[in-house]
Amino acid sequence: MSYVNTAVASRDFKYYIFDWDDNILHMPTKIRMERLEKDGSWRPVDLSTATFALVRSDGVNYRPPGGDWQEAFRNFEDSPKRDNFLEDTRAALARIAAGEKPGPSFNALRKTLREGRLFAIVTARGHSPDALKRAVRLFIDSVLTDEEKAEMMSNLRGYRQWLDGVGDGEFGTDAEELDYYLSMCRYSAVTYEGFKRRMAADPIYQEKLAVASTSAKPELAKEFAIRDFVEHVFHMLRRSGNLGRAVSIGFSDDDKGNVKSVSSYIRSELSKRFEGIKFVVYDTSDRSLSKGRKVCVSGQLNLPGF
Numbered sequence: 607m608s609y610v611n612t613a614v615a616s617r618d619f620k621y622y623i624f625d626w627d628d629n630i631l632h633m634p635t636k637i638r639m640e641r642l643e644k645d646g647s648w649r650p651v652d653l654s655t656a657t658f659a660l661v662r663s664d665g666v667n668y669r670p671p672g673g674d675w676q677e678a679f680r681n682f683e684d685s686p687k688r689d690n691f692l693e694d695t696r697a698a699l700a701r702i703a704a705g706e707k708p709g710p711s712f713n714a715l716r717k718t719l720r721e722g723r724l725f726a727i728v729t730a731r732g733h734s735p736d737a738l739k740r741a742v743r744l745f746i747d748s749v750l751t752d753e754e755k756a757e758m759m760s761n762l763r764g765y766r767q768w769l770d771g772v773g774d775g776e777f778g779t780d781a782e783e784l785d786y787y788l789s790m791c792r793y794s795a796v797t798y799e800g801f802k803r804r805m806a807a808d809p810i811y812q813e814k815l816a817v818a819s820t821s822a823k824p825e826l827a828k829e830f831a832i833r834d835f836v837e838h839v840f841h842m843l844r845r846s847g848n849l850g851r852a853v854s855i856g857f858s859d860d861d862k863g864n865v866k867s868v869s870s871y872i873r874s875e876l877s878k879r880f881e882g883i884k885f886v887v888y889d890t891s892d893r894s895l896s897k898g899r900k901v902c903v904s905g906q907l908n909l910p911g912f
């Protein structure tokens with residue numbers, strides 16, 4: 607393998623947006639609830655996301671601790687005592703190493719990293735971008751083989767040479783080049799305070815939020831995170847003089863509701879605003895599908911070169 611893979615300059619422009627839970631990994635994070643006992647008392651119970659989905663509308667037998675929903679989802683946020691997202695990712699990866707089936711987009715993330723392509727993690731959790739980034743680093747460390755890591759580094763140097771004009775002998779250490787790559791990717795946990803503040807400060811989303819129902823707000827947040835990444839890719843292409851090239855951006859999520867709302871957002875807004883970009887949505891909700899995903903495409907399909 608070459609030290610600098612110069613062939614990346616003639617490669618397609620494909621980027622990915624990944625939902626994390628049950629799309630990349632089946633995380634062990636528990637929702638803290640209380641359950642009504644026969645004697646009329648409430649007992650604390652930790653529920654998996656799958657069980658929670660079944661009982662969430664059962665307001666008679668289940669309630670968040672003391673009626674506080676934020677408390678119920680405390681494990682989906684950062685804590686000073688425990689690096690929640692990193693440690694839960696570690697546990698999920700250990701189960702895969704022991705033979706458990708990974709999430710449907712696990713191998714797509716692995717390939718994206720190996721190829722050194724830009725990506726975004728978009729999740730309904732409440733962690734800081736750094737917490738998500740630490741988990742991606744752990745994924746690289748423990749999932750990619752040594753050969754795949756070397757391939758990733760060769761590709762990263764190729765992109766640096768081509769897009770940033772870094773010459774032979776000017777590359778940083780592997781750790782520095784990996785830092786640079788990971789800093790170019792996006793990590794959006796949409797219930798994180800910093801994310802919510804950024805969204806509320808955006809003029810378009812200020813207006814959208816003002817008229818949105820409570821249930822539509824998480825979907826709006828995912829929209830905002832997706833638009834953010836698409837703009838980021840667009841600016842990167844413009845800066846490097848590659849706007850005319852055929853570009854595709856994929857989005858994968860195992861939640862049918864998200865797939866539906868993101869698809870309609872792409873059709874009604876994004877594909878019109880970014881005419882040269884092809885959008886591909888992967889619905890990974892059906893675990894019985896062999897590849898675990900269904901594909902729907904929106905946006906410009908008739909560009910030369912496709």
Ligand SMILES: [Mg+2]
Pocket residue numbers: 625626627628629859860861
């Ligand atoms: Mg999910």
